[in-house]
Amino acid sequence: MNIAFAEIQETIRMVQMESLDIRTVTMGINLRNCADSDFEKMNQKVFDKITSYASKLRETAEKAEKEFGIPIINKRISITPVAEILGDATVAQAVELAKTLDRAAKELGIDFIGGYSALVHKGVSKSEQTLLDALPEALAVTERVCSSISVATTRTGINMDAVRQLGEIIKNAAERTKDQNGIACAKLVVFCNPVEDNPFMAGAFHGAGEGEAVINVGVSGPGVVLNALKRHPDADLGKVADIIKKTAFKITRAGELIGRVVAERLDVPFGIMDLSLAPTNAMNDSVAEILEEIGLERVGTHGTIAALALMNDAVKKGGAMASSYVGGLSGAFIPVSEDNGMIRGIVDDALTLPKLEAMTCVCSVGLDMIALTGDVSAATLSAMIADEAAIGMINKKTTAVRVIPVPGKKQGEMVEFGGLLGRAPVMGVNPYSSEKLIQRGGRIPAPLQALIN
Amino acid sequence: MKQKRAVVSVIGKDQVGIIAKVTAVLADNHINVLDISQTILQDFFTMMMLVDVSEQEHLDVLHRQFDQVSQELGLKINIQLEEIFQAMHRV
Numbered sequence: 367m368n369i370a371f372a373e374i375q376e377t378i379r380m381v382q383m384e385s386l387d388i389r390t391v392t393m394g395i396n397l398r399n400c401a402d403s404d405f406e407k408m409n410q411k412v413f414d415k416i417t418s419y420a421s422k423l424r425e426t427a428e429k430a431e432k433e434f435g436i437p438i439i440n441k442r443i444s445i446t447p448v449a450e451i452l453g454d455a456t457v458a459q460a461v462e463l464a465k466t467l468d469r470a471a472k473e474l475g476i477d478f479i480g481g482y483s484a485l486v487h488k489g490v491s492k493s494e495q496t497l498l499d500a501l502p503e504a505l506a507v508t509e510r511v512c513s514s515i516s517v518a519t520t521r522t523g524i525n526m527d528a529v530r531q532l533g534e535i536i537k538n539a540a541e542r543t544k545d546q547n548g549i550a551c552a553k554l555v556v557f558c559n560p561v562e563d564n565p566f567m568a569g570a571f572h573g574a575g576e577g578e579a580v581i582n583v584g585v586s587g588p589g590v591v592l593n594a595l596k597r598h599p600d601a602d603l604g605k606v607a608d609i610i611k612k613t614a615f616k617i618t619r620a621g622e623l624i625g626r627v628v629a630e631r632l633d634v635p636f637g638i639m640d641l642s643l644a645p646t647n648a649m650n651d652s653v654a655e656i657l658e659e660i661g662l663e664r665v666g667t668h669g670t671i672a673a674l675a676l677m678n679d680a681v682k683k684g685g686a687m688a689s690s691y692v693g694g695l696s697g698a699f700i701p702v703s704e705d706n707g708m709i710r711g712i713v714d715d716a717l718t719l720p721k722l723e724a725m726t727c728v729c730s731v732g733l734d735m736i737a738l739t740g741d742v743s744a745a746t747l748s749a750m751i752a753d754e755a756a757i758g759m760i761n762k763k764t765t766a767v768r769v770i771p772v773p774g775k776k777q778g779e780m781v782e783f784g785g786l787l788g789r790a791p792v793m794g795v796n797p798y799s800s801e802k803l804i805q806r807g808g809r810i811p812a813p814l815q816a817l818i819n
Numbered sequence: 820m821k822q823k824r825a826v827v828s829v830i831g832k833d834q835v836g837i838i839a840k841v842t843a844v845l846a847d848n849h850i851n852v853l854d855i856s857q858t859i860l861q862d863f864f865t866m867m868m869l870v871d872v873s874e875q876e877h878l879d880v881l882h883r884q885f886d887q888v889s890q891e892l893g894l895k896i897n898i899q900l901e902e903i904f905q906a907m908h909r910v
Contacts, residue, residue: 368909369826369905373904373908374826374828375828375830376907376908377899377904377908378897433878433899433900434903435897435903436899619906620903620906620907623903623906
């Protein structure tokens with residue numbers, strides 16, 4: 367036998383003690399051929415296509431999970447950005463389509479379906495405007511439908527008119543779900559430089575460059591990285607990077623194997639592996655705790671950015687070695703509500719909103735799952751989105767904003783979102799207005815970085 | 820047909836009949852053992868077996884039967900396809 371017992375033990379320990387898991391197997395489905403001038407026909411076609419393509423997704427994933435002994439936590443679906451098939455549909459019909467997607471997700475037994483989306487980073491078309499107008503209601507009346515809106519890219523600049531609308535949409539969606547702490551906003555991501563093959567929610571959609579159907583896999587394992595580092599308390603930072611890299615390599619290989627098996631059994635091409643350290647509220651499954659293990663008393667203190675940059679880069683390097691097709695966001699996620707370490711950082715006054723913003727410069731996404739005071743203005747939300755978009759645009763990376771202005775809540779209160787979404791301390795925002803900037807509208811031109819031809 | 824192989828690993832406090840009970844499950848399911856190794860370290864029993872599961876459509880049945888033995892003897896028994904270890908530990 368050419369596998370040593372210690373190696374078998376290591377794999378089993380990673381799964382059973384250190385929360386190694388495949389976070390998501392996401393099936394991307396192209397819905398373009400469902401477009402129809404008759405809305406009822408389109409609505410039915412969308413439902414039929416999703417439920418037939420993904421009919422075996424859950425069962426196949428569960429079988430692979432048992433055979434390989436590695437849990438697959440979520441089975442999900444991403445679809446063609448819905449705005450691209452809406453055509454002349456009305457706002458009410460767009461909401462109806464969201465309900466259809468919700469119904470399809472429930473029938474298939476999957477927790478989220480992503481792609482109630484629009485790419486408006488340069489301009490807003492008629493059907494995209496319909497989707498934006500429908501968005502607050504669509505998010506409020508559905509449970510499992512996720513939306514992402516692209517408002518900026520490095521190549522196009524920032525569409526500030528769309529950014530202004532998004533601030534209002536977020537406020538509106540929060541207000542419509544005020545009985546559930548504004549939960550609708552947890553299903554909406556505002557992107558700069560979105561990726562077309564991201565398997566993680568809420569930002570997953572099946573991009574224009576993708577094929578008919580595809581399986582993308584997201585692997586996670588902050589707990590595994592944390593425990594690996596705990597075994598080397600005195601290593602220097604070069605060694606720390608190396609440990610993270612090696613751990614990321616192993617995790618990615620496990621994910622790629624299972625992803626390929628699932629794809630083959632479903633007779634769908636394997637797309638990409640997204641190796642992202644995505645925390646959960648489970649004990650020790652925290653990205654913040656890795657940063658603290660590297661040497662911070664609390665996440666958010668001086669040195670946080672340096673530690674995060676080291677970790678994010680090492681994760682990418684390990685992942686890139688392990689898989690031929692690394693894609694998605696691949697890096698570290700820093701959602702606040704889903705990470706016990708982040709929550710503690712905020713409660714202990716170590717971690718602030720400006721620091722979180724700065725962290726998004728060196729991690730794989732952006733401001734994620736942050737609860738804000740209910741009285742924050744739409745213009746301030748828009749300005750927050752604009753700041754993140756600017757960071758992404760200039761640094762040629764994906765950034766995102768997923769914030770929840772919790773109606774009626776004040777700074778310091780704790781709100782529960784339930785399940786995977788966790789809980790978060792409400793954060794205050796800068797009290798000074800950004801109204802004028804947002805009212806100006808127009809586009810922020812593409813930066814010099816875009817002129818690379 | 821390509822052989823499908825799985826690794827059965829057993830960890831727990833050493834006692835009489837571990838190997839007998841585990842291999843009985845395998846024999847009942849007509850599974851051939853290809854390789855076996857075991858060590859005892861300070862009363863701690865560890866065993867791993869490489870088995871041929873080419874004929875097994877699902878590992879569910881085995882999972883259930885091993886779970887029963889696990890509870891009976893207070894052991895941890897896992898069965899996983901061999902490829903996962905190859906993928907994670909071999910370049």
